[in-house]
Amino acid sequence: MTLRFRLNGRAVTVEAPPGRRLLDLLREDLGLTGTKEGCGEGECGACTVLVDGKPRLACLTAAIQAAGKDVLTIEGLASSGRLHPLQEAFIATAGVQCGFCTPGLIMAAYALLQENPRPTRDEIREYLAGNLCRCTGYAQVAEAVERAAERLR
Amino acid sequence: MRRTGTVEIVHPRYLGEALCLVADGGRPLAGGTDLFVRVRRGTETAPCLVFVGELEELRGVRETEAGIEIGAAETHAEILAHPATERFAVLRLALRTIGSPAIRAMGTLGGNLANASPSGDGLIPLYLHEARVRLVSIHGTRELAVEEFILGPGKTALRQGELVRSITIPFPRDGAQAYFRKVGRRQALIIAVASLGALVWADDGVIREARLALGSVAPTVVRPRAVERALVNRPLTVKALTELRDALSSAVRPISDLRASADYRRQVAGNLLLDLASG
Numbered sequence: 445m446t447l448r449f450r451l452n453g454r455a456v457t458v459e460a461p462p463g464r465r466l467l468d469l470l471r472e473d474l475g476l477t478g479t480k481e482g483c484g485e486g487e488c489g490a491c492t493v494l495v496d497g498k499p500r501l502a503c504l505t506a507a508i509q510a511a512g513k514d515v516l517t518i519e520g521l522a523s524s525g526r527l528h529p530l531q532e533a534f535i536a537t538a539g540v541q542c543g544f545c546t547p548g549l550i551m552a553a554y555a556l557l558q559e560n561p562r563p564t565r566d567e568i569r570e571y572l573a574g575n576l577c578r579c580t581g582y583a584q585v586a587e588a589v590e591r592a593a594e595r596l597r
Numbered sequence: 598m599r600r601t602g603t604v605e606i607v608h609p610r611y612l613g614e615a616l617c618l619v620a621d622g623g624r625p626l627a628g629g630t631d632l633f634v635r636v637r638r639g640t641e642t643a644p645c646l647v648f649v650g651e652l653e654e655l656r657g658v659r660e661t662e663a664g665i666e667i668g669a670a671e672t673h674a675e676i677l678a679h680p681a682t683e684r685f686a687v688l689r690l691a692l693r694t695i696g697s698p699a700i701r702a703m704g705t706l707g708g709n710l711a712n713a714s715p716s717g718d719g720l721i722p723l724y725l726h727e728a729r730v731r732l733v734s735i736h737g738t739r740e741l742a743v744e745e746f747i748l749g750p751g752k753t754a755l756r757q758g759e760l761v762r763s764i765t766i767p768f769p770r771d772g773a774q775a776y777f778r779k780v781g782r783r784q785a786l787i788i789a790v791a792s793l794g795a796l797v798w799a800d801d802g803v804i805r806e807a808r809l810a811l812g813s814v815a816p817t818v819v820r821p822r823a824v825e826r827a828l829v830n831r832p833l834t835v836k837a838l839t840e841l842r843d844a845l846s847s848a849v850r851p852i853s854d855l856r857a858s859a860d861y862r863r864q865v866a867g868n869l870l871l872d873l874a875s876g
Contacts, residue, residue: 463604463646485634487786492699498674499699504633506626508608508648555698573785574697 449510451476452520462508466500467491469507470517478518478547482576489575492548492555493517499555518547521554530554530592539588541579549575553589561597565590604636605645612654615647616735620758623647627655627670628704630696631712655707655762658682664767666731669707669760673719674698676706684768686775687794688722694779695719697786707761713747716813718779720747721794724810724818726766733762740765749816772798776873779812780865782856789813790857793869797833804828814849814866821848824870835874842867 448457451474460469470476470493482490484503491502494516495509521528530550533539540546549572556563556571563571568589569582577585606626609615619625624643626632627650635641649655655670658679665681673692676682682689695701695718709719710730722728723743730746732739735758743764746754755761776795781787792812798805807828812818824845831837846867851859 462608463606484637486630486696486700489697489699498702500703501630501699504629504703506604506606506629506633506646506648508606509629509650511608552698571698574699 445508447507447511449512450514452516452523460507462506464507465503466493466505466507466510466515467502469510470502470515476517476519480544480547482545482548487576488545488548489552489572490545490548492551492575494551494555497555497558499552516551516554518551521550528554528592529595530557530588533588533592533595534585537584537588537591539580539584545575545577545580549577549585553585553592556589557593557596561593563589563593604633606648607645608648609652612652612733613735615649615652616733616758616760618645618647619760620735622757625649625711625760627708628672630700630704631708631714649760650705655760661765664765667706667764667766669710669763670705671707673701673704673706677701685722685726685766686773687725687777687796688766690775690777691718691722691794694777694787700786706764710743710746710761710764711753711755713749713751713753713817715750715815715817716789716792717818718789718792718812720818721777721792721810721812723764723766724820725794725796725808726769728764728766730761731763731765732759734759738762744817744820747817769796770798774799778869778872780869788856791851791862791865791869793866793872795873797828797873799833802832802834804831804833809845809870811845811849811866811869814851814862816850819849821845824848833874835871838871838874842870845870 445462470479480490482488486501486504492499493502495513552575568586623645626646626648650670656668658667658681660681673695677692706719709717728743730741773796779789779792789812791814794810796808807825810818810820846863849866851862853859
C-alpha cells in the first residue's frame with residue numbers, strides 16, 4: 445500500500461506492506477539507520493522515535509500506524525546541520541560509549557523535555573527507565589539531560 | 598527465534614467494518630506491545646491483524662452519572678492524563694507503573710484486558726473498582742464484570758468475533774485510601790513478581806471496608822475476600838495487619854517461573870499487606 449506521513453518535518457510517500465514494522469520502514473526503505481534495533485520486542489528502548497510528539501517503539505509499531513502521522517527520528521534533531529543541545533550534552537558528559545542505545549535515549553529525553561522542561565534528576569531517571577544502556581551507565585546520561593534542559597530554557 | 602517477515606494487517610475505518618473482519622477470524626490489534634511480539638515470534642497465529650487502535654468508537658474517556666467509561670483503545674498515558682480519572686487514584690497509581698513512557702503511550706487498557714495476564718498491572722484497579730467490560734460483535738453487545746471476563750492466563754470470556762469496546766468503572770464511595778505496590782526483580786520496566794492494590798475506608802484509624810487485589814500470584818488477579826472481611830473493624834496498624842499476613846499468603850495460588858518461586862511469591866504477597874499501614 446502507499447503510505448503517506450511526515451518524517452522529520454518533510455512529507456514522505458512510500459510503498460510498503462501495511463504490516464511492515466516502522467523500524468524496517470525507516471531503516472531499510474527510507475535509509476534512516478539512526479534508529480536502532482536492540483531487542484525487537486519492546487524491552488530496551490533502542491528504537492524509540494516520536495510519533496505525533498509521543499515516544500513510541502518503532503519495533504512494535506506497524507507501518508500503517510504511522511500513516512498520516514508526524515514521525516521524528518534522531519536524524520530530525522540535527523536536520524539543520526547543527527547538533528541539538530541534547531546531542532551536544534551527551535557528547536560533553538561522555539554519555540555515549542558504544543552509542544547503540546544513544547539515539548533511543550536521546551529521543552526519549554527529547555520527549556521528556558517537551559513534556560517537562562525542568563525535570564528533576566529523579567524524573568529524568570524515571571522517564572528513561574525504558575531505555576537500557578549496557579556500557580555508559582546512567583549517571584552521565586542523566587547529567588546530559590540536565591545540561592540540555594538548562595540550555596533549552 | 599525471531600521472524601522478520603511482514604505481518605498481515607488491515608486498518609478498518611469504522612467499528613462495523615472492524616467487527617466483520619474480527620468475525621472472519623482477524624485478531625484485534627490495539628497498542629501492539631504484546632500481540633505484535635507474539636505474532637512475529639510465531640507463537641500466535643491469525644489470518645490477519647485488525648488495527649482497532651484508532652477507531653473513534655473505542656476511544657476517549659467519558660464521565661457518566663455513575664462513573665467513567667474508558668474506550669478500550671485508550672492508551673495508559675491518555676487515561677493517566679485525563680481529568681476524569683482523578684477520582685480513581687488507584688487506577689492512576691497502577692497505570693503509572695506500567696512499562697516505560699513509550700509503552701504507556703502505546704499500550705491500552707482494553708489490550709490489558711484481552712491479554713488477561715496474571716501480572717497485568719492495569720487489571721488490579723479494575724478488580725478493586727468492580728469495573729465492567731463492554732463487549733461488541735456483529736450480533737450485538739453484552740457486558741460482564743471484570744472477574745467474569747478474565748478466566749485464566751491469556752483466557753477471557755471473549756467469544757469468536759467479539760471485541761472489547763469499553764470499560765465502565767463506578768465512582769468509589771468517598772474517603773477511600775488508595776494503595777498500589779508492585780514487587781519485581783529490578784527497578785525499571787518491571788513485570789511483577791507480586792503486586793497488591795487496595796482501597797481502604799477507615800475512620801479514626803479503624804478499617805470500615807477494605808478491598809484487596811493481588812497480581813502475579815494466581816492464574817488471574819485475585820480478590821482475597823475472606824481477608825477483606827477479616828480486616829473490617831481492625832486498626833490500620835502493622836501489628837493488626839500482621840495477624841492476617843498468613844491468611845493472605847494462603848489465599849494466593851502462585852506458580853514458580855523464571856521471575857520467582859511460588860514460595861517467595863506467597864511470602865511477598867503476605868508481607869505486602871503490612872505495607873498498607875505505612876501507605
